[in-house]
Amino acid sequence: MKNSYILALIFAIVFNLATQAQQVVLPREISSVMARVKADTLSTTLQQYLMLKLNPETGRIDTVSYLYNRYVAELDYLNDPTVPERYIATDASYYKLFVPIAYFYSPIARVSQTNWKPEQPDTVPVWNDTFLPFDKLKFTKLERTGPVVDRALMAVYLNQPERVVTTERQIRDRRAFRRDLELGTKPRKSLLDLVRIEEKPEEDVLETELVIHKPNWWVTGGSSSLQLTQSYISSNWYKGGQSSNSMLGNLQVYANYNDKKKAQWENLFEARLGFQTLPSDEQRNYLINTDLVRLYSKLGIQAASNWYYTVSGEFNTQFAKNYKQDGDEYILVSSFMSPANLIFSVGMDYKLNKKKFNLSVFISPLAYNLRYVSNGNIDVTNYGIDEEKKTLHDIGSKLQTTLSWKITSSVSYDTRFYYFTSYKKVEAEWENTFNFVLNRYLSTKLFIHARYDDGVARVEDKSYFQLKELLSFGLNYKW
16 A cells, blocks of 8 residues: 555656646747748648758758749759759650751741631530540640740741751751661561572672663653544535545654752654645645644743743744635745744743643743744735845743643643733734543544734734634554
8 A cells, every 4th residue: 555655656746747847948049940940831732832942052941833843953953963863854845946956947937827816706605624624735735835946946046047057958858867776787687588598609600790870850752643534525415515635643742851859841842734635626736724843942940849930942833835725826825934933931930740730831021032934925914024024023021821631531631822922912822632532542633723913914804813623533642
């Protein structure tokens, strides 16, 4: 019993001393440290966005956001040796800022575009964000980083353009470098090469020479046709009429040069000759209804994607003499080199080559046309030349359009439109050829040639507009 009282007394003394120790006032140094710790503690709300970090320069604790610590603080180890090196993940969205400074297309396009649109009232509410919320940032990263990168590049282009060393086109033309391939590695051998038995070469085998063929930038070819028309009418046909026969030969040969970079040179030789016979014509066995010799050349240097600085030259005349009936007489109206036209022009040529058609539009603000008549028995006024003269010099503008269109596998259409004006007179031609192919060697052609020339003597009761049409059937061959 006495021992129990002694233990109770000892427990009461110890409890009293512990209670008095809690009520003792702390020293000033200890209280200041606790106050500092309490001041450097963030609230629960701020702890979601901010963190405490020791500043090595001031020796004090600063408040730093998690975003700064994630993206910017990764580079602190570059300036502070006390900070351990950290892994920085590569991000391809900012590659334009870390390659050699180049002219990129996107900054210029972003500054040049107009984003204004008329405001339209939204009458239908959008509920997808409410019922189907999802993180859009993963899918819009390029849209958010693109403007930032473009603004940084535009600042360099405007303020320090001398730092630009290349262009986006030159970067894209370079060969791709693969890190997973080691330089100098031998190509893998196929299974056949591993099991193939090497044969010893014979002693009398001659050494071979390596022949390197340069690329041929020339494309040559041509087409030819021989078209015939024939009609027979007996002398006792109840409605009258007369028989006739006609033949038309056509030849086209071209040689075109294209280096696939800048230069294009087109050359075309064309010849057409057609005859017509009438049994009732007792003075002449045949008449010429089509006669043309034309040599055309055009040299172009690429200025843009489809535009070319172009210089062209054309020479045209005919093969034989041609007559025109005037009552019972035949008057000579044309012959070889009578007339002969020589045309030079300088301008821009627009070319569009597709699978089905080829288009060329040549616009020449400066063109020179020389017309010459060598035969003194021909009336030169029919070709706009003054009497007692043989030449005509015209300076003006020219427009020439050619189109080759393959409508179907058996139907094609070729057209040529020529327009020349000296600002005092106009000369225009429009040639249209419809080719209906029956097989590789047989075809039917419809040729329509319209012409306008107000610089020649006008036929009485006729206009300056002229027209010729021919429908024929015959042989056709291309190579």
